[in-house]
Amino acid sequence: MNAYTAVTRASYLAYLRDRTSVIFTFAFPLVFLIVFGMLFQGQSVDGGLSYINYIAPGVLSWGIGNAALFGVAFTLMHWRRDDLLRLIWRTPTPLPTVLGARYLVALGTGLVQAVLFTAVALGAFGLHLSGSWPLALPVLVFGITAFAALGLVVGTLANTPEAVAAIANCVMVPMAFLSGAFYPIDLMPGWLQGLSRALPLRYFDEGVTDAVGGRGGVALPFLDCAALTGFTLLFALIATRTFRWSNRN
Amino acid sequence: MSTSDSRPDAAVALNEVRKRYGTVQALDGVSLTVERGEFFGILGPNGAGKTTLVEIVEGLRTPDSGTVSVLGESPWPRNTPLLRRLGIQTQSSAFFTRLTAREHLETVAALYRLERPAATRALDLVDLGEQAGQRVDQLSGGQRQRLALATALIHDPELIFLDEPTAALDPAARRSLWEVLRTLKGDGRTIVYTTHHLDEAEALCDRVAIVARGTVLAVDSPRHLIKSLAAPTRLRVPAYRLGVEDVRGLPGVESAAVEGGELVISTHTANQVLLALGELVDLEEITTRTATLEDAYLELTATERRS
Missing domain, CATH: 3.40.50.300 (P-loop containing nucleotide triphosphate hydrolases)
Structure with missing residues (x-):
C-alpha cells in the first residue's frame, strides 16, 4: 500500500465511520432544496428559468462547496491539534501527498452529493436537464477543488472545531446570498452584483446553472472553471504561506 | 547556527x-x-x-x-x-x-x-x-x-x-x-x-x-x-514512641519532624543514630530508608520550586 492509497483509505474510513456527519452532509443541501422548492413552486425568475432550475444548481453548488470546505478544514485542524501533522512531518511522505489523499475524499463526497441531489430534484421537483448537463461535471470538480483549498486556509487559521465552524459559517452563509446561489443576482443592487464577482461560489453556481440549463454554449462553463482555478491557486498560496505544523508557537 | x-x-x-x-x-x-x-x-x-x-x-x-x-x-x-x-x-x-x-x-x-x-x-x-x-x-x-x-x-x-x-x-x-x-x-x-x-x-x-x-x-x-549529593538517610519511628524533643540532641541527628504518625529523622551517619536510638526504643520499630533518586532530584531542583 503506498502512502497516497493508505491516507485515502484512512480518510474514507474516518469519514464513513462518522455516520451522523455523513447523513447530515447529504441531508443538508436536500433540506434547502425541499424548503426552497416548496416556497417557490411553479414560479420563474428573471431570464426565463423555472425556479427549480435556478435554485437547484445554486443549492447544489453551495452544499457541495460547504461540505468540501468543512471536511478539509476539520481534518487539517484535527491533524494539527492531535500532532498527526508532526507525525507526517517525520516520515518521508511529502505533505502534498497526504493533503491530496484528503482532497480525493472531498471530491468523492461532492460527486455522490451531486448525484443524490440531482436525483431528488429531478424526481420530486421537476428539474429540467438540458443536453449540455455533462458540462456540469468539470465545473463540479473545479468547484470542489476551490472550496477544498479554501478549507485548507480555514483549517490553518482555526485551532478548534468551534473556530472552524465559526469561520466557515461566516464565509459560507453570506456567500450563499451574495453570489446568487440562494437569491437571484438580477434582483441585487448593481454594486452587489459587482461584488459577487469576487466570490468563488458565483462561478461555481453559474457554471452548474448554465450547464444544467443549456445556456451560454460550451464556452461559458469553461470560463467558470478558469475562474475557479484562479481561486484555487489564490487559496493554495495563502494556505502555503500560513501553514503551521504544530499549534505550539 | x-x-x-x-x-x-x-x-x-x-x-x-x-x-x-x-x-x-x-x-x-x-x-x-x-x-x-x-x-x-x-x-x-x-x-x-x-x-x-x-x-x-x-x-x-x-x-x-x-x-x-x-x-x-x-x-x-x-x-x-x-x-x-x-x-x-x-x-x-x-x-x-x-x-x-x-x-x-x-x-x-x-x-x-x-x-x-x-x-x-x-x-x-x-x-x-x-x-x-x-x-x-x-x-x-x-x-x-x-x-x-x-x-x-x-x-x-x-x-x-x-x-x-x-x-x-x-x-x-x-x-x-x-x-x-x-x-x-x-x-x-x-x-x-x-x-x-x-x-x-x-x-x-x-x-x-x-x-x-x-x-x-x-x-x-x-x-x-x-x-554525590550525599542525600541524608531517613529513619522512621512510630510517633507515639518518641517525640522530636527526645531525639533532637542525639549525635548525628540533623533534623527531626513528625510526618503521618511517624517521627522522621534525617542523618548522614545512620549507624551512629541507630545506636543511640537503640537505647530508647526497640530497633525493630525503626525503619530505614536510604536516599533515592527522588531525594537527589528534590535537592537539585529545590531552588526551582522555591522561586
Whole structure:
C-alpha cells in the first residue's frame, strides 16, 4: 500500500465511520432544496428559468462547496491539534501527498452529493436537464477543488472545531446570498452584483446553472472553471504561506 | 547556527544549546552527550525545557545558538534520512481518527513506505495484538500509550525518544511497559526518555540528566547522583514512641519532624543514630530508608520550586 492509497483509505474510513456527519452532509443541501422548492413552486425568475432550475444548481453548488470546505478544514485542524501533522512531518511522505489523499475524499463526497441531489430534484421537483448537463461535471470538480483549498486556509487559521465552524459559517452563509446561489443576482443592487464577482461560489453556481440549463454554449462553463482555478491557486498560496505544523508557537 | 560533528560516534551531542521564545529562555546553554546504546533519562519539573530539547534534536526547531549532532548528523533543516532513524513518541497521542489500532499502524507504515507486516510487528512488540481490531478511541489509557509506542517504533528506529511514556498508567501496565523498554535496549537501541517517575528512572536508566529552567543541573548514573549529593538517610519511628524533643540532641541527628504518625529523622551517619536510638526504643520499630533518586532530584531542583 503506498502512502497516497493508505491516507485515502484512512480518510474514507474516518469519514464513513462518522455516520451522523455523513447523513447530515447529504441531508443538508436536500433540506434547502425541499424548503426552497416548496416556497417557490411553479414560479420563474428573471431570464426565463423555472425556479427549480435556478435554485437547484445554486443549492447544489453551495452544499457541495460547504461540505468540501468543512471536511478539509476539520481534518487539517484535527491533524494539527492531535500532532498527526508532526507525525507526517517525520516520515518521508511529502505533505502534498497526504493533503491530496484528503482532497480525493472531498471530491468523492461532492460527486455522490451531486448525484443524490440531482436525483431528488429531478424526481420530486421537476428539474429540467438540458443536453449540455455533462458540462456540469468539470465545473463540479473545479468547484470542489476551490472550496477544498479554501478549507485548507480555514483549517490553518482555526485551532478548534468551534473556530472552524465559526469561520466557515461566516464565509459560507453570506456567500450563499451574495453570489446568487440562494437569491437571484438580477434582483441585487448593481454594486452587489459587482461584488459577487469576487466570490468563488458565483462561478461555481453559474457554471452548474448554465450547464444544467443549456445556456451560454460550451464556452461559458469553461470560463467558470478558469475562474475557479484562479481561486484555487489564490487559496493554495495563502494556505502555503500560513501553514503551521504544530499549534505550539 | 553551526552543527557539531565533533562526536559522530555519539547518539546525541548537544553543546551550549540556547533557545528563547519571546521573554522565555527555554534552553539556556544545554550541553549533553548521549552514547549509543544508552538508556538516558531526562528529569525535570514541568516547563524545564524538556519538550524544546526533544524538538531541537528531531529538527523541528533550530536553536538560537549552540551545536546539535544526532547520530553524527545535523537534524536541521528537516533531515529526512535522519528522521527515518529516529522514533519519537510525544505526549499527545497522534492517531488517525476512527481507525482501528491495526489500520492506524498500517497507515503510519505506508507513510514510512513500509509494507503491512510492519504494523503486525509493531503490535506484537508492544503486546497489543488482541486489541488490533479495536478502534483507537475505544482503547484504554494503557493501550493508547502502547499504541503510541508502537507508532514510534514501527520503522525500527535506532534512536528512540519517549516523552513520559508511562504517564497515566496503572502500576501493572507501567511494569509491563518497562519490560518492552528493556527489550528495546537489549536490542542495542538508544533510548532517551522523560519521566516524572523517579523510581522508574532509577530502575531503567544508565544515566539521567536533571534539567530545570533550561539548564542541566546534573548528569550521572542514578547511583552516583544519589551518592554525590550525599542525600541524608531517613529513619522512621512510630510517633507515639518518641517525640522530636527526645531525639533532637542525639549525635548525628540533623533534623527531626513528625510526618503521618511517624517521627522522621534525617542523618548522614545512620549507624551512629541507630545506636543511640537503640537505647530508647526497640530497633525493630525503626525503619530505614536510604536516599533515592527522588531525594537527589528534590535537592537539585529545590531552588526551582522555591522561586
